[in-house]
Every structure is written in C-alpha cells, then in structure tokens.
Amino acid sequence: MRSSPYWPVISHTTLRRVLPGFAVSSLGDGMAVVAVSWLAIELAPSADRGVWVAPAATAYTLSGTVGALLLGRFLRHRPPTQLAGWDTALRAGALGAIPVLYAFGALGTEGYVALLAVSSVLHSWGQAGVHTLIARALPEHDHLAGNAVLSGLGSLATVVGPPLATLLIVFGGPAAVLAVDAATFLVLAVTFLVAVPTDAVPQPNDHTAAQSSGFAVIRRCPALSGLLALSFAFFFLFGPVYVALPLHVSDGLGASAGVLAAFYSAFGIGAVLGSVLTGFLGRWRLWPTTVGIVIGFGALMLPLGLNAPTAVSVVCFGVAGLLWPPYSSLSTTLFQRSTPSALLPQALAASSAVRVLSVPLRTALGGPLTAGLGSVGALRLSGAGIALVGLLAASALTLRAARTRHEPATGPAEPTRTQAEAGTRRAWS
Incomplete structure (x- = not known):
C-alpha cells in the first residue's frame, strides 16, 4: 500500500480530512443525476414534461459557466479551501430548499429550475479550489495521483449513485434524494470551512498575479489554449452519443433497454478501472499520453458506427470508458504544472466553465445529427471526429516538440518568457 502512487494523497494531513467528505458528496451527486430530471417530470404539467426536463438538467450545470465569467473579480484571490467551501455551502442551501418547499406544496417548476441554477453558480470556482488545493498541498509528481483519486470517487459515484437514487425515489420520492444530496454537500462544506485550518495550504506570495482573469492567463499560454480547445472538442463531439446510442439500440438493433444498460454499465465499469490505473501513469509523458487517449477513444467509438456485433461494440465502449x-x-x-500557483484558481475556473459549456451544446448537437445522418451515422461521425481532433493535436504536438528542440538555450532571467510558458515547457517533458 505504501508503494502505491496514491499513498501520498490519502496519507496527507490535509487531504485525508477532505477526501471522506468529497466521497460522500460525490455519492450524493451521483444520486442527483436521476433525481433532478425525475422531479422535473413530476412538477411539470403533463403536456410540458419534455419542455421542462432539459432546462432543469441544464440549469444544474450551466450556471457554473456564468459564475466563472462574472465573479472572477471577487473570487480569484480567495484561498482554495474557501472557494470549495462556499461552493458546497451554496449547493447545500439551494438544494436543501427544494425538498422543504416541495413538502409545503410551494415548489413550482420555475422556482425549481431557478434553485438548481443558483446551486451551481459557484461550481466552476469550487472545482478550481479543489484542484488548486491538490496542486498546492502535494509535490508536483503527486498531482496526477491526487487528481485521479478525485476522479475515481466521481466515477464510482456514477455507478453506485443511480441505483441508490432509484430505491430512494420508490420509498421517498425524488425530493428526498435531493435532500440527501444537500446533506452530503453540507458535510463537505463543513469539512472545507471548519476542519481544514486556513494555514494548512501554502499560499503564493504573488498577490498581483491574482488580479489576472483566467481566460487571460490561458490566452497568454498557447499550449494551455490548445489544451482547452482539445478538451472542448473532445467533450462536444462525444455529445451525439447520448442521443444516438439509445436510438441505435432500440431502432437499429431492435434490442431491449437491457442492452442499452449493458453499454452504460460497461462504460461505467471501465471508468472506475481507468480511475484506479490513472495514478500509475505518472512516469509517462503527459502531453503525448493525453493526445493519445483522444485518438484511442475516437477509434474505440468507431465500431458503434460501423455496425459491429453488439458484443464487440459493448466491449469497445467499455474500453473507451477506461x-x-x-x-x-x-x-x-x-x-x-503549466500555471503559476497564484494564477491557478482563475485558470482552472475558466477551464471548468468551457468544459461545462460543452455539455448543453453537445446535447443540442445530438438531435439534428441523429435526425440527418441516422443513429449509426451520428455515432460514426462522433468517433471519427474525436479521432481526427486527436490526430490534429498530435501533429501540433510534434511541431511544437520540433521547435522546442531547435530553440537556443536561454538563461533563467529571460524577460520575454512568462512563468506559464516555463511551466508548460516542464509539463511537455
């Protein structure tokens, strides 16, 4: 156990106080995936149920992008534990108000969507605070393992949470699930705001750097701009799968919902295993590995769009989940690794905002693509598009590496090189 790359993470004095609360909160979020849409169906008029499910699901995530864009001036200089604590406290309060209002018969559809939106306003900043905490509490070589622990807890929650939510909905209704979710966020908020001392996380001395916006930081570093574009394209092009795969199973294969569940279960199991294995990639070169994953993911999606046997498609989908x-x-x-510590919260918040924005856009893309190309055509385009984006990124990576090898050596006092560029050079290798 002590030789595991995860030991420095779970044994760290500060992180071992945070991780139990994060695990509980992740489980609550995994349960909320089912409850948010189900309560929207219950609250909306029968004729408008389809109209209100999408706004409810979107409000629960999209407002985090708005918060990242509008609140940077007030939040980018805050300590990471404070950012994470405020986010989870707001989520606990807003989500906790939903079952209370529901119990008194005072919860309408519009109010429900509004509370979901309020609950997520600080979420990009909260995520930035958590990952900044990882970056500042751990040495650089343990960052990947720290991120993998958080990712693993989230992946496990997506497998365990929905079945638990289904049971709770049967006995207490979807509002009860959101009450549990609010309680889990309250636990995490108390952890960040009370259980972690303010001096437990090293703070950077460069206070003037914290005045920069996250998008300005990313814009000044071409490599980070490219990484953000790659992430947006990756998540965006995966979007049609959410629409096309169910239609492919029901109409194209003529199969039951059990086959669709097999696809999703395989992906979820693969994701849990992938989270466990991630920490062991620390010795690999990060940039080539990241780009290679995109290419491999796109290639694994292609069997779904090439009418491969169902068993083969399920296995490939599971490996893609890995x-x-x-x-x-x-x-x-x-x-x-590529961003100075003082600039990290706003840079990560901007990155989170862009990733969150890809969710409603990719869902909106799925309908027209499936209608125009059919479910198989949409799946084929998704896989090929992801693989192509990865190949383009690999070409850019190769050109960048070639330029770097031919650049003359410079001393540490070179005035034209920013801290972010220097950090990117370290991450490159």
Whole structure:
C-alpha cells in the first residue's frame, strides 16, 4: 500500500480530512443525476414534461459557466479551501430548499429550475479550489495521483449513485434524494470551512498575479489554449452519443433497454478501472499520453458506427470508458504544472466553465445529427471526429516538440518568457 502512487494523497494531513467528505458528496451527486430530471417530470404539467426536463438538467450545470465569467473579480484571490467551501455551502442551501418547499406544496417548476441554477453558480470556482488545493498541498509528481483519486470517487459515484437514487425515489420520492444530496454537500462544506485550518495550504506570495482573469492567463499560454480547445472538442463531439446510442439500440438493433444498460454499465465499469490505473501513469509523458487517449477513444467509438456485433461494440465502449478518467486527470495535471500557483484558481475556473459549456451544446448537437445522418451515422461521425481532433493535436504536438528542440538555450532571467510558458515547457517533458 505504501508503494502505491496514491499513498501520498490519502496519507496527507490535509487531504485525508477532505477526501471522506468529497466521497460522500460525490455519492450524493451521483444520486442527483436521476433525481433532478425525475422531479422535473413530476412538477411539470403533463403536456410540458419534455419542455421542462432539459432546462432543469441544464440549469444544474450551466450556471457554473456564468459564475466563472462574472465573479472572477471577487473570487480569484480567495484561498482554495474557501472557494470549495462556499461552493458546497451554496449547493447545500439551494438544494436543501427544494425538498422543504416541495413538502409545503410551494415548489413550482420555475422556482425549481431557478434553485438548481443558483446551486451551481459557484461550481466552476469550487472545482478550481479543489484542484488548486491538490496542486498546492502535494509535490508536483503527486498531482496526477491526487487528481485521479478525485476522479475515481466521481466515477464510482456514477455507478453506485443511480441505483441508490432509484430505491430512494420508490420509498421517498425524488425530493428526498435531493435532500440527501444537500446533506452530503453540507458535510463537505463543513469539512472545507471548519476542519481544514486556513494555514494548512501554502499560499503564493504573488498577490498581483491574482488580479489576472483566467481566460487571460490561458490566452497568454498557447499550449494551455490548445489544451482547452482539445478538451472542448473532445467533450462536444462525444455529445451525439447520448442521443444516438439509445436510438441505435432500440431502432437499429431492435434490442431491449437491457442492452442499452449493458453499454452504460460497461462504460461505467471501465471508468472506475481507468480511475484506479490513472495514478500509475505518472512516469509517462503527459502531453503525448493525453493526445493519445483522444485518438484511442475516437477509434474505440468507431465500431458503434460501423455496425459491429453488439458484443464487440459493448466491449469497445467499455474500453473507451477506461480512457475517460485518465484524460480528465491528465489535462487537469497539465494545467496545474503549466500555471503559476497564484494564477491557478482563475485558470482552472475558466477551464471548468468551457468544459461545462460543452455539455448543453453537445446535447443540442445530438438531435439534428441523429435526425440527418441516422443513429449509426451520428455515432460514426462522433468517433471519427474525436479521432481526427486527436490526430490534429498530435501533429501540433510534434511541431511544437520540433521547435522546442531547435530553440537556443536561454538563461533563467529571460524577460520575454512568462512563468506559464516555463511551466508548460516542464509539463511537455
């Protein structure tokens, strides 16, 4: 156990106080995936149920992008534990109000969507605070393992949470699930705001750097801009799968819902295994590995769009799930290594905002693509598009590496090189 790459993470004085609360909160979020849509169906008029499910699901995530764009001036200089604590406290309060209002018969559809939106306003900043905490509490060579632990807890929650939510909905209704979710966020908020001392996390001395916006930090570093574009394209092009795969199973294969569940279960199991394996990739070169994952993921999606036997498609989809958590952890680690510590919260918040924005856009893309190309065509385009984006990134990576080898050596006092660029050079190798 002590030789595991995860031992420095779970044995760290500060992180071992945070991780139990994060595990409980992740489980609550895994349960909320089912409850948010189900309560929207219950609250909306029968004729408008389809109209309200999408806004409810979108409000629960999209407002984090708005918060990242509008609140940077007030939040980018805050300590990471404070950012994470405020986010989880707001989530606990807003989500906790939903079952209370529901119990008194005072919860309407519009109010429900509004509370979901309020609950997520600080979420990009909260995620930035958590990963900044990892970057500042651990030495650089342990960043990937720290990110992998958080990713693993989230992946496990997506497998365990929905069945638990289903049981609780049967006995207590979807509002009860959101009450449990709010309680888990309250536990995590108390952990960040009370159980972690303010001096437990090293703070950077460069206070003037914290005045920069996250997008300005990313814009000044071409490698980070490219990484953010790669992430957006990756998640965006995966979007049609959420629409096309169910239609492919029901209409194209003529199969039951059990086959669709097999696809999702295989992906979830693969994601859990991928989270466990991620920490062992620390000795690999991060940039080539990250880009290689995108290419491999796209290639594994192609059998779904080429009418391969169902068993083959399920296995490939499960292996694609194996690659999903490593990409998330590796890309976050690249941000942590490439960005000065004082600039990290706003850079990570901007990155989180862009990733969150890809969710509603990719869902909106799925409908027209499936209608125009059919479910198989949409799946084929998704896999080929992801693989192509990865190949383009690999070409850019090769050109960048060639330029770096031919650049003349420079001393440490070179005035034209920013801290972020220097950090990116370290991450490159």
